[in-house]
Amino acid sequence: MKRFRSNLRPVSVVLTICMLCLSVPYTPCAAALIGTETILDATDAKHARQNIKEILTHEDVKRALENQGISLKEATARVDSLTAREVIALEKRLEELPAGGDALGTVVFAALFVFVVLLITDILGHTDVFPFVTKTASE
Amino acid sequence: MFFPKGCADDLPEQDGSLQCAVCMPLAVLLTVLAVTVSSCATFSKQHWPNLASYKPSKQEINSVPFFPQKAYQCGPSTLAMVLTWSGMPVEPDAVVSKVFTPSKEGTHQPAMISAARRYARVAYPVSGAEEMLVEVAAEHPVIVLQNLGLSWFPRWHYAVVVGYNLEDRTVTLHSGTTRNKRMPLQVFDKTWARSNRWGLLVLSPDDLPATASEDRFVSAVLGLERAKQWNAAVEGYKAALNRWPGSFGALMGLGNSYYALGEKACAADTFRLATERFPTEGSAFNNLAQVLWEQDEHKKALAAAKRAVAIGGPLSHVYAKTLEQIQKHSP
Numbered sequence: 001m002k003r004f005r006s007n008l009r010p011v012s013v014v015l016t017i018c019m020l021c022l023s024v025p026y027t028p029c030a031a032a033l034i035g036t037e038t039i040l041d042a043t044d045a046k047h048a049r050q051n052i053k054e055i056l057t058h059e060d061v062k063r064a065l066e067n068q069g070i071s072l073k074e075a076t077a078r079v080d081s082l083t084a085r086e087v088i089a090l091e092k093r094l095e096e097l098p099a100g101g102d103a104l105g106t107v108v109f110a111a112l113f114v115f116v117v118l119l120i121t122d123i124l125g126h127t128d129v130f131p132f133v134t135k136t137a138s139e
Numbered sequence: 140m141f142f143p144k145g146c147a148d149d150l151p152e153q154d155g156s157l158q159c160a161v162c163m164p165l166a167v168l169l170t171v172l173a174v175t176v177s178s179c180a181t182f183s184k185q186h187w188p189n190l191a192s193y194k195p196s197k198q199e200i201n202s203v204p205f206f207p208q209k210a211y212q213c214g215p216s217t218l219a220m221v222l223t224w225s226g227m228p229v230e231p232d233a234v235v236s237k238v239f240t241p242s243k244e245g246t247h248q249p250a251m252i253s254a255a256r257r258y259a260r261v262a263y264p265v266s267g268a269e270e271m272l273v274e275v276a277a278e279h280p281v282i283v284l285q286n287l288g289l290s291w292f293p294r295w296h297y298a299v300v301v302g303y304n305l306e307d308r309t310v311t312l313h314s315g316t317t318r319n320k321r322m323p324l325q326v327f328d329k330t331w332a333r334s335n336r337w338g339l340l341v342l343s344p345d346d347l348p349a350t351a352s353e354d355r356f357v358s359a360v361l362g363l364e365r366a367k368q369w370n371a372a373v374e375g376y377k378a379a380l381n382r383w384p385g386s387f388g389a390l391m392g393l394g395n396s397y398y399a400l401g402e403k404a405c406a407a408d409t410f411r412l413a414t415e416r417f418p419t420e421g422s423a424f425n426n427l428a429q430v431l432w433e434q435d436e437h438k439k440a441l442a443a444a445k446r447a448v449a450i451g452g453p454l455s456h457v458y459a460k461t462l463e464q465i466q467k468h469s470p
Contacts, residue, residue, distance in 0.1 A: 033429050034422045034457055036361050036392040042422070042453060043388055044354075084453065 045084035048091035052079050052116075061116050068120070075120050090119065182325045183332065187268040190305045190324075195276050199302035199311060203280045205318040206231045213297040213315060214238050214246025217282050218254060220299050220313055221341040224280055227258050245295060248284065248337065255341045256366035261375055263340040263348050263359045268328070270350045271338050275300055277349035279340055283312075286333035293333075300338075344375035353383045357392065364396060372396040387417050394426060406430050414443070421450035425458045432465050440465050 055061060056075050065075050082090065203224045208216040212231065215238055219231040237254040238246045255262035265274060271281050281300045288294035301319065302311035308324040328336075340348050344363065347356065360375035373396045379389035394409035410427035417423055424447035432440035444465050447458035 033395055033398055033426045034391075034454060036364055036388065036395050038454070039391045039422050040357065040361065040388045045453075 041084050041088070044091075045087045048087040049079060049082075051091060052087070055116055065116075065120060070120060078120060183328060186328070186332070186336065187324075188272065190308065193272065193305055196306055197302070197304040198276050198278070200275065200278050200280055202278075203299060203301045203313060205313050207316040207318075211244040212239060212246075214251055217297040217299050217313070218251060218341070221280055221282060222255070222258050222260060225260055225341055225343050225346070227260060227343075229258065246297070248339075251282065251297070251339060252362070253366065255339075256362045256368060259344070259363065259366075259368040259371035261340075261342045261344050261346075261356075261359045261371075262362060263342060263351070263356065265338040265340060265348070265350060267336050271300060271336070272303060273349050274338075274340060275303055279342065279346075279348065280313075282339040282341065283331055284334040284337045285327075285330035287330050290333055295334075296330075344371045345378045347378055347382060351382070353379070353386055353389075356382075357386060357388045360389070361392060364392065364399070367399075369396045369399045373400070385416075387413070387420060387423075390416070391423065391426065394430075398426075398430060403430055403434055407434065414446075419450060421447040421452050421458055422454055424450065425454070425461050428461050428465060432468075437465065 053076055056065075056072060056079070062072050065072065070078075079087070204220055206216045206219050208231070212235060215234040216231040218238060219229050219234050222229045222234070234254060237257060238250040240247065240250070252262040252264070265271060265281060271283070274281050283298055283300055285296045285298060286293050287296050296315070298312040298314035298320075300310060301313055303309070303324075304311070305324075309321045310324055310327045312320045312322055312327075314320045314322075331337075342348065344360065357376075357379055360372055360379060363369075363372040363375055373393060376389045376393035376396060379386055380393065383389065390409065390413045394406050394413065397403075397409055398406040407427065407430045410423055410430060413420065413423035414427055424443045428440045428444035428447060431437075431443060441462075444458065444462040448455065448462050451458070
């Protein structure tokens with residue numbers, strides 16, 4: 001039996017080396033490329049975030065938010081805290097609002113206005129209108 | 140999501156020997172039906188462009204082959220028609236296993252989309268009458284989902300729109316077992332509206348939809364990547380870049396598809412172009428770094444990885460990992 005084992009040793013050494021060869025070439029490829037889907041999502045989210053922030057800087061929206069005790073800076077920070085998916089869902093809602101001809105028509109603006117105020121209060125946890133917004137604060 | 144269960148519009152009717160127990164409720168049902176139908180028999184104009192002035196006022200696409208459907212299998216047969224038309228000859232029977240759900244005797248819309256992709260074709264959903272007319276005018280047949288029954292008694296059915304004539308207000312369909320079936324626009328719209336006027340284009344990747352928008356088309360090509368149809372994806376992204384040279388998504392998709400094909404030199408060139416055109420996009424530098432590193436260009440890879448980390452952004456954790464890996468394994 002002993003003899004059999006010692007005869008077998010070179011075989012197992014060869015086998016071990018073979019196994020190592022099989023696995024070694026693949027180890028350095030741990031990191032990978034960033035996939036197209038992730039890139040598209042990130043780009044969409046960036047545009048959506050910009051659009052929403054632009055609306056926030058509108059004078060009437062700003063005033064309404066300040067009346068609620070929320071500064072523009074705070075509101076912008078809240079939008080930044082939304083995930084890519086949330087921001088994209090949000091912008092979809094914006095697109096569903098009645099489209100105005102030039103710039104922001106009064107009717108469209110009223111709708112936007114209500115929308116944005118509700119959004120911010122949603123994020124603050126005062127309201128629960130948009131299911132896609134993760135509520136942060138509620139005490 | 141709608142589910143076309145039936146597709147059985149062309150199956151023969153049951154023969155007339157109905158029991159009287161059935162007759163009475165049936166009569167009531169028919170009365171209700173007649174009232175329902177007559178009350179909503181007006182054509183919903185707001186969903187269609189002005190038919191009198193629409194140009195071209197008629198169109199027939201003659202190059203779409205016709206495969207009559209077998210029982211319930213309108214999904215596979217419509218798909219086979221448009222696939223063959225697009226230059227991918229295929230028999231309905233070959234498509235069945237890819238789209239048909241036997242337990243439901245029907246085909247889901249997502250199954251239609253994914254099957255088209257598995258045949259290396261761009262699946263591009265369209266919706267509404269305007270888009271459908273524009274595509275048919277551009278000689279692109281459109282698969283439509285109709286409910287030939289009622290909302291509470293659905294008979295879902297797929298057909299291919301191969302023409303329209305707004306002068307005599309008809310739509311021409313390859314439908315069920317009928318080639319070039321002419322259907323009054325009013326009836327067509329009623330049955331189509333129940334799917335929210337859902338339509339699907341199945342196109343060769345280098346053939347852009349007439350209604351193509353950058354976002355929607357690039358997403359459609361991304362579907363080819365998901366179906367591992369990298370060659371088709373390369374073609375599609377190239378077509379997208381010809382139309383929208385400023386599309387960052389298409390450029391990165393092209394690089395990623397080349398990479399998946401093992402064409403690393405092409406991938407590196409594409410990512411390099413992306414870093415030049417979009418110097419503030421970290422992901423372009425990250426992917427360039429990764430490919431260069433795999434090609435043993437360690438110095439250049441290191442520089443690109445460092446740029447990505449410096450740019451930062453929501454994917455910065457990936458950039459950091461790429462840089463770490465390059466620093467660790469470089470000589």
